[in-house]
Amino acid sequence: MKKIITILTIGVLALLAVGCSKTDSNSESKVNENGKIKITASIFPVAEITKAIGGDKVDVLTLVPKGQEPHHFEPNTGAFKELISSKMFIYNGLGMEEWLNDVSAKLKENNILSVDSSNGVDVLKDGDKIDPHVWLSLKQVQVQAKNIKDALVKEDPKNESYYNENYERFIKDCNDLYSEYKPKFEELKNKNFVTCHAAFGYLCRDFGLTQESVSSLYADGEPTPGKLQELVNYCKEHNVKVIFSGTLSEPKTSETLAKEVGAKVVKIYTLESQDDDKTYLEAMKYNLDTIYNSMK
Ligand SMILES: [Zn+2]
Structure with a gap:
């Protein structure tokens, strides 16, 4: 009997908890005057995906300002204020936001869905x-x-079908672009390219390519003379004709390397910050097209 009462009590408490969280998530306090959900995204690509799916139901602010390198970003007071006035905070994860631990308690305290x-x-x-x-x-x-x-959907269930529709479209656009370039890259003999910042590992894995980079994975500045010589040898060995450079990187090293091996420097988008007002998919298409053309 005692056991049954305990189970019943737990059941009631669980129901109460569900009830409470429901009331909280329906609170209008962090919805803008225009009725849109106020969302802070940590970096540009996360903001782009959120906008693609949230459409006109969301107001998305990107925490890392345009033109700023995000690996060593830390939110200042202004950015922090914006963050805690949001309803949701969407971040990339995988260690991209090194400052996350510093703000997570505050996010919880302010009832922000992370x-x-x-x-x-x-x-x-x-x-x-x-x-x-x-x-x-x-x-x-x-x-x-x-x-x-x-x-x-969890935050705004009444618009579930709207979010689903946008999501399906985004998935289709990604798959279409992938299918367009997958056979193209498969046909290539040369599958190596050189970039300023080793951000393209996932892209390489998708398409069976290899990247060599001027700076390390975390954008930690210029390479040592030894590393530079290694890159020169690599470029000569693989007949590299293009050195890719992102707009956030220091172009000098890429230029030095390009000059050394008779290659040219071409722009590529890491998407770590918005460039040339391109959307996520536009920038990805540009990247694939540009990489492909440099290897043909
Ligand atoms: Zn990076």
Whole structure:
């Protein structure tokens, strides 16, 4: 009998808990005057996916400002204020937001739903380091999109079919782009390219390519003379004609390397910050097209 009462009590408590959280999530306090859900995304690609799925139901602010390198970002007071006035905080995960631990208690205190968009992705490692640039995979970004869609549905269930529709469209666009370039890259003999910042590991895995980079995985500045010589040898050996450079990187090293091996420097988008007002899919198409053309 005692056991039954305990089970009943737990059941009632569980129901109460569900009831409470429901009331909280229906609170309108963090919805903008225009009725849109106020969301803070940590970095540009996460904001892009959120906008693609949330459409006109969401107001998305990107925490890392345009033109700023996100690996060593830390939110200042202004950014922090924006963050805690949001209803949801969506981040990339995989260690991209090194400052996350510093704010997680405050997020909880302020009842902000935190969403780890990379939960469940097929993680790529370089030695024992996790590669955080998961959005550069047209396949893994779909896991991020699913996590974001699920969070939006949870927060705003009455618009479930709207979010589902946008999500399906985003998935289709990613798959279409993937299918367009998969056979193209398969036909190529040369599958090596050189970039300024080793952000393209996931893209390489999707398409069976190999990247060599001027700076390390975490954008930690210029290479040593030894590493530079290694890159020169690599470029000569693999007949590399193009050195890719992101707009956030220091172009000098790429230029030095290009000059040394008779290659040219061409722009590529890591998408770590918005460039040239391109959407996620536009920038990905540009990347694939540009990489493909440099290898043909
Ligand atoms: Zn990076």
